[in-house]
Amino acid sequence: MGIHFFTGFPGFVATELIQQLFKEGITKQVYAVVLSSELAKAKTKGAFIERQYEGCKIVLFEGDITLPNLGLANEELAIIIPKITVVWHLAANTDLAVTREVGWKVNVHGTANVNEFACCLENLERYMYFSSSYIAGKRKGTILEMELIRPAAFHNYYEETKFEAELLVDDLKLELPITIIRPSIIYGHSQTGVTQKFDGIYFLLNAVEYFKSKLVIPQLGSKHTLLQMVSIDYVAKTSVRLCLLPEAVGETLHITGSQPYTAAQIYQEIVKEMTGKKPFCPLPLGIAKAMLEQSNIRKLMHVKPQTVDYLDYEGKFDTKDFDQLIASSEIACCDVMQTLPTLIKFYEENKHLQSYYVKMD
16 A cells, blocks of 8 residues: 655645545555645644544655755654655645746755655655646647647746756656646636635636626636636546556646636636626736736736736647546546536635635735
């Protein structure tokens, strides 16, 4: 059965993955390296998960992926290294407005440190690395899973540093049993609507919440852009499945959802569900971004200006390899349009809580 080792806990994806592993009985013990600033939150969340799954244990280690040996003491390393069979590396700075310096330190240098750690594990059976489909930057057209092509430009330093980090992991594929996961925009749980932060698609909900008190609600999003999104529970179920498949070793896989909805269609449905109205007129995305670059407007709307870049994105993520590997699992990808009412219900019930909102600098 072995012990699974996590970075990125108590983050949203790591939390869901750990619960899925316990639910399926794949492991009963998880190690997680946690920043000191996140330790209290991790203890609370870990205790909650342990109560749900009898006999399961989450062991926390205070550390930092930007430090050698992940900031772990030699005594800790001596105990845990022989026991770890699977590494899940999810820790990253995912802020679309991250500076290059911070993004490079956490996403690139941090991944280099996790790589070195993984190379020391004599009983390693799988290294699951979470990248992002958006490392494709400003590439256009169909983007294949096994392609790792540097784009002519990136939209932001998050994309750039995640690209550089994936290069480092990809270089180890001949040495370690690696599977690289590239999720697209991840939203809340399809059945409960639960999320940890109002980012991603929730930036659109924040925008509609702001505009609904105005005279008109403008139309946002291109009618030519496929907004590929996927629920957290689908990401967790399929990733755990891939972790168990020998055929997934050496693969790079897009988990992006397969619904053919455009950014304009999804935004229109959000407006309809939240207000009962239709958007009045298109707001050019260049103007929308310029507005959001004004600090006072950004803080009122709770929307990052970088969000606009993904509303007219010109790339389409191919999922042929992922689809083939997951075909026999009978794990169904939910329809985002059918899930929107559940997501919005959770949003409406929690929009008064500041803890869900992303900080707007």
